Amino acid sequence: MRSGGLFAAAAALRLLYITHHFDLDWEPDSYQHVLVAKFAVTHGAAGLWMLVDVWAKPLYTAVASLLFWVLPHAWPGLVIMQAVNCIAWLAAVVLIADIARRELGPWPALLVMAMGLLGNIAFRSSVSALTEPLGALSVAAALWCFSRRRDGLSFSSSALAPLARIDAVALVATQLASTRS
Secondary structure: OOHHHHHHHHHHHHHHHHHHOOOOOOOHHHHHHHHHHHHHHHOHHHHHHHHHOOOOOHHHHHHHHHHHHHOOOOOOHHHHHHHHHHHHHHHHHHHHHHHHHHHHOHHHHHHHHHHHHHOHHHHHHHOOOOOHHHHHHHHHHHHHHHHOOOHHHHHHHHHHHHHHOHHHHHHHHHHHHHHHO
C-alpha cells in the first residue's frame, strides 16, 4: 500500500471511529477543554480571559472558540474538536513524513507515516478532543519550516507550541539555545 492509500485508510478509520463513538472521548479533560472554549464564546469579554489561562491552552481555546462562534450552537463541540484534531494530526504526520522522505528516502517516510497514522497512542490522541494534536501540528510545522530553511516561520510555529501544550516550552528553549551556538 502506498502512502496515499495508507493516509486515506487512516483518515477513514478516524472518521469511522468518531461516528461510531459519537460524542464520547477517552478522558474527562476533553470535555473540560470544550466547556472552557464554549465559556469563552458565551461570556463575551469575561470569556476572553480564558485565552490567557494556562490550563485552558490558549491556542486550543482560540481555535475551538472561533469554531463554536461560527458554527451552529447545536452542533456537538466535542465532535467538532475531535474532527479538528484528526485534521491537525493528519497534517502533522504529512509534514514529518515529508521531512523523512526528503532527508532519508521513500521507505523511511512510509514507516514514519505508518507509525504516525496507525500507532495506538497516535490514534488515540488524534481522535480525542485533547490539546496534543494542535501541539503536534505546531511542532511539525516548526520542524518542516526549519528543514526548508524558513527560520522565521520555524520560530513562529515553535512559539505557538507552548500555547497548545505547556511542555513545549522545552522545545522553544532548545531552539533558542541552538541559535546562539
